[in-house]
Amino acid sequence: MLLLSSDGKLSEHRATASATRFETRLLKELGNRYIVQIACGDHHSMALSRGGELFTWGQNAHGQLGVGGQVTCAAEPQLVEGLKGIALAQIAAGGAHSLVVSLSGAVYSWGKNDSGQLGLGHTQDRDCPSYIGALHHWKTVFISCGADHTAVLSKDGLVCTFGAGEAGQLGHNSTRSEQTPRMVAELWGARVSQVACGRRHTLVYVPSLGKVYSFGSGEEGQLGNEGKSNQLVPLPINLPVDNGKQNQGNSTSQKEIKIIAGGNQSIILLLKKRNSYLNLNGIATLKDVWISNSYSQKWEDTRKDISLIFSSEACINGSFLEQRDKHFRTSKEISGVDMLEVLRFYENISCEPRVFQEVKQEIKKLLPSLSLSPISPENFRIYLILPFLLREKDDASYHSLGLLAQAIMRLQPRDLQILESLLSNLEEFFFKELISIYQRASWNNLSQLIFEVRFCRRSLFELRCQERATLHILQFLFQVKSKAGFRIHKSNFYIPAVKEIIRMCFCRDVKKTALWKLTKYPCIFDMQDKIAVHDIERSILSLHCLINIMSFPLEVQEPWFFPVRRQHLLQDVWDILNNAAPEQFRRMLEVSFDGEAGVDEGGLTRELFSVAARALREPGAGAFRRLASQLLWFPRQASSHGNTFFLVGTLFGMALYNKCIAPFPFPQALYKKMLQVELTLEDLKELLPSEGRSLQQILDEEHDDIFENLDLNFTILEEEGGSTVVTELKENGTNIPVTKQNRKEFVDLYVNYVFNESVQKPFKEFMRGFSRGCPAKKWKMFLPVELQAIFEGHKKYDWHLLEKNVKYSGYRKSDETIKSFWDVFHKLPEEKKRMFLAFLSGSDRIPASGLEDFTFVIADPEKENPDAYYPVGNTCSYILQLPRYSCKRILKKRLLSAIEHCENFGLP
Structure with missing residues (x-):
């Protein structure tokens, strides 16, 4: 027997070792904890503290203590670790099983389960708390346990029972046991407020009727029906003070009722209203205390x-x-x-x-x-x-x-x-x-x-x-x-302090350990920071012979000389890549075009990738499919392409490693796949707009009969070699119709097939080549949209920002020639401005870093006869040699004539 005092102290009343007398002792093992609830089973005890801790002790043959199976018997209270952090509202102990309910109605059970009294849908014992999923959303507010059965009360006054039912104690008009919670149908709509379980009987109280109902074993008269037979359904108890009619001044309506079920006894207490005995004490929450007046006497x-x-x-x-x-x-x-x-x-x-x-x-x-x-x-x-x-x-x-x-x-x-x-x-x-x-x-x-x-x-x-x-x-x-x-912008995650750490890594001859560790959290880097990290990694790889770094002195790497013929560009590129050693890809390229003058200081390398990208976009290249969206994608069958995708991937990786724009018209889906980001229907809409819209209509359709008329199944039709090929999206897909219930699965499988299953081999080869062409690894920090911008650049032009960033050599900003130049430039059509950008930088695209970091120089060539000298763009070093012209008309004519020579860059 447990005795709980009003000040939260818990005592234990038990037989002595000789069993000739009983003794009561304070449970000092609980320290100063304030106990608010207690429960006793046949051979185990439970206590809940105001601080939210649940303790159990006694026998544990069936796991009824909830502390695991290693303990067979605990003489002192044990903390139930499995329920740590759960805000418990009530605890209950059965014969050899235990239940608790949280403040939010979640019910957990453990212990003996031979009759299904744990409500878990099986009869296996549990030695740790298990969640009763069948009571999810039941809004449980009270639980009670019998010897081998359990009753649960919801906030709406509904009762469900489970466990042993041989005496009718479940109230289901049968003697069958139940392994999962089942509502007592006879009490539907009665709005029960209390429930109590005896050893093999159950009591419930319906305040609106002023009635207590009983069901189960009546062998010792515990049902209160003046007989000893069992009852399989709830029947009312005739109370001595209430013979069916409420007498003024002597009625249960004037009292508060508390029902108690003992082993084979039933007790009904008539209490004064608002008696504290009716309310369970709970754990401490902020609703129970008012934290304020910190300087008061309290x-x-x-x-x-x-x-x-x-x-x-x-x-x-x-x-x-x-x-x-x-x-x-x-x-x-x-x-x-x-x-x-x-x-x-x-x-x-x-x-x-x-x-x-x-x-x-x-x-x-x-x-x-x-x-x-x-x-x-x-x-x-x-x-x-x-x-x-x-x-x-x-x-x-x-x-x-x-x-x-x-x-x-x-x-x-x-x-x-x-x-x-x-x-x-x-x-x-x-x-x-x-x-x-x-x-x-x-x-x-x-x-x-x-x-x-x-x-x-x-x-x-x-x-x-x-x-x-x-x-x-x-x-x-x-x-x-x-x-x-x-809809939260990525800038909310940036940490400006990262820029200073990057600067310190650039300026100091130190290991980049901290910076590399920070790259595990790419969200804190803005795009410029990520580009800077990529540059640091490239510098390390290109300047040092990393293979022998531990055993040999550092070797400064020479550039990778890359001679190609413009007329046979792809053939020359493939030949060089097929014969290249792995360490060559760590070096920076130095490109030369056969028969053309010019030293590559970056401009010819940029041109190489621009021209190669244009060549691979041509239908005759035979590598990628050009779809109706004008985007490129991998072919479904790649067996006849040899190592083409490996080589294309290598070239693609080299573009990133050498910081060059490679304007392939790929969908953003490619960059998502590269970064292992899940692809969705929105990506399919970009690549295949018509199919994407059709799939969206399927998801939006609300009428079942439409699906019957569509006659869709889990297959996809593909044109191949002039014939139609049927591919199943899942096993036996031909015989599985698309319905309103499985349409989401159909769309997901369709998207997965287009982006993953159908192009698995060419994409794998592409990525194998990409890893070869770009030995740096920090590119994985970029988001898909950022990686796409790095490869393709962008076309958001701010020409006034371009003017703002210009530096002058031999000129001042206030010189008349400079004023004339910018006056002419800003009046050019947009297309001509873009052609000027290509004339100057090698590409009509803005680098991913933006025009903020794009600086070019206008220099005076100091020619004796400037009217005979055309403007010259040095794409290697972003220098525009601008002679001093006598009038704007000549300046405009010569400038337009010069930028017309940019056709090699694939401009419109």
């Missing part, structure tokens, strides 16, 4: 409440619940947390420095002990709540955020998937604020790193655990944002 009580709640994972998870029963819908998609309430609480305590400081101290102490193996979505509430309580911009909050991030990093992959799902269903405002919180913490950490490096207190070799942790969470949030489709 500060010590307030401090104790703060310590109790914020040192408990369960108490925090039980606070801030959504109102109006929304939290009963908690799942892998719904957290059940009222985030506005969290923000309101933060605003309140931030105005109370003493309270706020106490809260932060307790959170800091709690963080290292957070659950490593959460069993419910309710466990994950703390990862949504705590960041918003640590929003303050101070070192203490940043430190605690680092500890919280470390706790998240310790979660298993399956648990991170649940957290990802909960985050993706947050309102965008809160998700953006969450990003901001971790971004500020990461910025602070990296700024501290820079400060310590500058004053020689630390090297750039390593990142500390907390620095890595906050960056890891920031990258995790970026992935969630990308999958969930939040």
Whole structure:
């Protein structure tokens, strides 16, 4: 027997070793914990503390203690680790099984299960808490256990039972046992408020009728029906004070009823209204205490409440619940947390420095002990709540955020998937604020790193655990944002301090260890930063002989001389690549065109890739398919192409390594595949607009009869060699019609076939070649849209920005020739301006780095007869030699004449 006092102290009344007398002792093993609920089984006990901890002790032959199977018997209370962090509302003990229910109605069971009394759909014992999935969304508020059966009460007054039913104790008008929860149909609509299970009988109370109903075993008169027969369905008990009519002044309507079921007994208590005995005491939450008035005489009580709640994972998870029963819908998609309430609480305590400081101290102490193996979505509430309580911009909050991030990093992959799902269903405002919180913490950490490096207190070799942790969470949030489709710009993740670290790596002769570790979190780099990292890696690879770096002195690498004939460009390129050694790809190219003068300082290399890209776009090249969208894609069958795609991939990789635009008209899907980003129907719409629109119509269709008329199945029709080939998208796809129920699967398989299954071999060869052509690896930091911009450049021209970035040699900006030049230039048609850009740089595309970093020089060639001298563009060094003309008309004529020679760059 357990005895619980009003001050939360728990005592145990038990037989002595001689069994001749009984003794009562205080359970000192529970320390100073305030116990709010107790429950006793046949040979085990349970106790719930106000701090949210569940303790069990006694026999464990069937796992009824919930602490695993290693313990056969525990004389002292054991913490049920499996329920750590779950905000429990009630506990119950059966003969040899145990159940608990959370504040949000989740029910967990463990112990003996030979009759299905755990409600798990089988009869195997469980030695650790298991979630009863069949009660999901049941809104459970109360549970009761018999010897081998269980009853569950919902907030709506519905009752379901499961387990042993040989005496009718389940109320289903049968003696059959039930392994999964089944609603008691006879009580439908009665709105039950209490339920109690005896050993083999059950009681329920319906307050609207003032009636107590009983069912199950009646062999000792426990059903209160003046007989000893069993009852298979609920029947009312005739109370002595109520013979069917409510007499004024002597009626149960004047009383509060409490029902109790013993082993083979039933007790009905008539209590005064609002008697505290009717209400279960629960764990501490912020609803139960008011944290304020920190300087009042009650500060010590307030401090104790703060310590109790914020040192408990369960108490925090039980606070801030959504109102109006929304939290009963908690799942892998719904957290059940009222985030506005969290923000309101933060605003309140931030105005109370003493309270706020106490809260932060307790959170800091709690963080290292957070659950490593959460069993419910309710466990994950703390990862949504705590960041918003640590929003303050101070070192203490940043430190605690680092500890919280470390706790998240310790979660298993399956648990991170649940957290990802909960985050993706947050309102965008809160998700953006969450990003901001971790971004500020990461910025602070990296700024501290820079400060310590500058004053020689630390090297750039390593990142500390907390620095890595906050960056890891920031990258995790970026992935969630990308999958969930939040309209949050990537700039919200950037950390400006990264630029200084990159600059330090450029300027200092130090190992790039810290920078390389930072590249694991690409979201914190803007595009310019990523390009800079790519440049650093290229510099290392091109300047050093990396193969022998550990055993030989560093060797400065000469450029890779690359002679080609313009008329046989692709043939020459393929010949060189087929015979190239792996180490040659680490060098920078130095291109020469046969029979043409010119020294390659970058311009001829850019021209090589521009001309090669144009040649491969031609139908006669035979490598890629040109689709109706005018985009290129891989052929479905690549066996007849030899090593073409390996060579094309090599050339493509070389373009990236040599920082050259290669304007292949590929869809963004290619860059997603390269970066292993999942492809969607939106990508198919870009590549095959007509098919994409048709598939979207299938997804949007709401009428079932339309699918019958479409006569679609899980196949795809392809034209090949003048004939139609039928390919099944899944096994036996020809015989599986597309319906409203399976259309999403059909569309997903269709997209997967086009982008993956049908081009698996050529794409694999392409990537094998790409890795050869670009030995650098940091390109994987880029987003697909960024990688596409690097390869293709872009066509967003800001000509005034181009003018702003110009430098002058032999001229001043105020010179008349310069004023005339820009006056002529800005009046040129857009097409002529683009041709001038190609004339100057080798391409009419803007580099991915943008015009901000595009600087060219206008120089005076100092010719004696400038009217006879044309403007000369040096694509190698971005220098325009502009003679001093006498009038704008001649300047315009000579400039237009010069840029007409840009046809080799494939302009329109």
